[in-house]
Amino acid sequence: MGLKLVVNNDDKKEKTFPTCRHNCELFDSVTGQCGINDDINPDDPFVAARCGEMIYKDPSDDSVYVPPHQENSYTKFTLIEDEFEWEYEDESIFYELKGDKFNRVDSTYPLQPDYPSNRDDAVWYVSPDKEWGCWIINKSKQRFMAISNNEAKPGWTKNVYKSPYPLHNHKSSLTLASRMAWYVDEDGYGQYVILANGNVSMISSLKPENWRG
Incomplete structure (x- = not known):
């Protein structure tokens, strides 16, 4: 199956x-x-x-x-x-990306990203507990407003939901964490993706074409 x-x-x-x-x-x-x-x-x-x-x-x-x-x-x-x-x-x-020299001692994550996003539409987000961070790319028209786990409308998998910012930690390794982004589509559903040279290199959950929220 x-x-x-x-x-x-x-x-x-x-x-x-x-x-x-x-x-x-x-x-x-x-x-x-x-x-x-x-x-x-x-x-x-x-x-x-x-x-x-x-x-x-x-x-x-x-x-x-x-x-x-x-x-x-x-x-x-x-x-x-x-x-x-x-x-x-x-x-x-999510996979490790090759070719980067990474010094853990000099890391500023999560308060600041270790790599630039190379995008004009990405902003750096730090979780309320200051334990993790990620880029946010919002393609929806929704306003950036506070939302809780109980209020987030579920999407097509458990880690996809309607929220302008992530409500769960991506738990990526330190070498990869500053490349993680919360990508919000035009309908307001967000999920984690990986950024490479400003492009979305990998997404977490393919959206079924026949899925209706």
Whole structure:
């Protein structure tokens, strides 16, 4: 039992979903790993679907469904759930990013981020208990107002909900914590994402196309 990805189209030709191993230029065939993220499953289409850094080897191949590379492109997918709980609800889908020299002694997290967001629409947020922080990117028209856990309207997974700021700790490692962002979509639903060079590189929970809040 598990999940599968489907996409609505009128083309009767069977289509497959891209994976890091077979469709991405950033995949290193020698090491068998992604050139950006550590500890991923290169054969899992869900990993490829969440990635904003993927470079397709052959985008002209129409047997592979290539999602639009936009920040909210994950809304193009439909999720068919065989079970109510599913593994991608777990925060463990966040991976360590390679290539950064990080000095824990000089870290200013959580009061200040260790890395810039490289975005004009991101603001740094610190939790009320000063234990953790993240960037906030709000694409909704909702005002920034106080809200509690009991007032937050649930979304499509337990860690997605209507709130202009996060109500739970992302619990990411220190090297990754300053890249975490709470991304609020146009309908007001927020979830954690990873920022890389100003782009949303990885999201926590794909939004089902047929989901209605």
